[in-house]
Amino acid sequence: MKLLYFAWVRQQTGVNEECVTPPNHVNNVAALIDWLRERGPQYARAFEDVSALRVAINHELVDFDAKLSKDDEVALFPPVTGG
Amino acid sequence: MTVRIQEHDFDVNAELAALTVGQHHVGGLVSFIGLVRDFGELQSVASMTLEHYPGMTEKILGKIASEAAERWNLSSSLIIHRYGYLEPGDRIVLVAAASEHRVSAFDACEFIVDWLKTKAPFWKLEEGNGNAKWVTARMDDTAASARWSVKK
Numbered sequence: 001m002k003l004l005y006f007a008w009v010r011q012q013t014g015v016n017e018e019c020v021t022p023p024n025h026v027n028n029v030a031a032l033i034d035w036l037r038e039r040g041p042q043y044a045r046a047f048e049d050v051s052a053l054r055v056a057i058n059h060e061l062v063d064f065d066a067k068l069s070k071d072d073e074v075a076l077f078p079p080v081t082g083g
Numbered sequence: 084m085t086v087r088i089q090e091h092d093f094d095v096n097a098e099l100a101a102l103t104v105g106q107h108h109v110g111g112l113v114s115f116i117g118l119v120r121d122f123g124e125l126q127s128v129a130s131m132t133l134e135h136y137p138g139m140t141e142k143i144l145g146k147i148a149s150e151a152a153e154r155w156n157l158s159s160s161l162i163i164h165r166y167g168y169l170e171p172g173d174r175i176v177l178v179a180a181a182s183e184h185r186v187s188a189f190d191a192c193e194f195i196v197d198w199l200k201t202k203a204p205f206w207k208l209e210e211g212n213g214n215a216k217w218v219t220a221r222m223d224d225t226a227a228s229a230r231w232s233v234k235k
Contacts, residue, residue, distance in 0.1 A: 004136070006134055006136060006206055007217050010134075056204070059136075059138060059139040059143075075204075077136070077204065078206060078220075079219070079220035080201065080202065080203060080204045080205060080206065081200065081207050081219070081220055081221075082164065082176075082200055082203025082205040083117055083175070083199035083200040083205075
């Protein structure tokens with residue numbers, strides 16, 4: 001699974017993108033975020049408050065209950081501000 | 084329907100002229116240019132750096148342009164959105180819509196700008212006087228975007 005981080009999420013995790021292989025029980029977005037938090041203090045900080053977190057799977061915005069599969073590209077970022 | 088995401092500036096006159104070349108049924112061309120301000124969430128903004136999500140940005144901008152074309156009878160439309168390091172006065176975005184009649188062109192242009200604000204995956208980092216702040220999504224932008232949610 002490919003993960004991408006943008007804006008302050010990228011700054012807090014310290015990573016632009018990475019490939020990860022979460023365990024099988026991590027089958028939706030909420031479970032992925034819980035799993036990421038355990039990966040280190042910078043992840044715990046980045047995902048401490050998820051109220052301002054948005055998630056896209058394969059370029060589509062999704063809710064936290066969206067299902068994941070191992071070939072997905074998952075992006076985690078703050079609310080967008082285009083224009 | 085043209086969508087471009089680029090780091091460099093654009094030539095407004097050339098871009099707008101190209102939209103209506105040979106299209107003599109067009110009666111109105113409406114355009115919007117978004118600029119970097121010297122104030123924002125920081126009192127004094129010296130620079131704004133725009134980050135985006137390559138791949139998703141192209142898709143979303145294409146969808147917004149398609150949605151505008153479905154809702155209004157447009158001869159052509161244009162979205163050019165910049166990313167990277169910008170300073171106050173710099174152009175960020177050019178949106179334009181051409182139609183036989185002005186009302187469609189005005190409405191489509193405003194619709195595209197409103198949807199860019201809330202749907203296009205860009206993030207803006209303001210810096211000035213030693214401070215840095217990511218621009219937060221605005222409630223009034225969400226409201227402006229939502230008023231287009233019911234198709235006319």
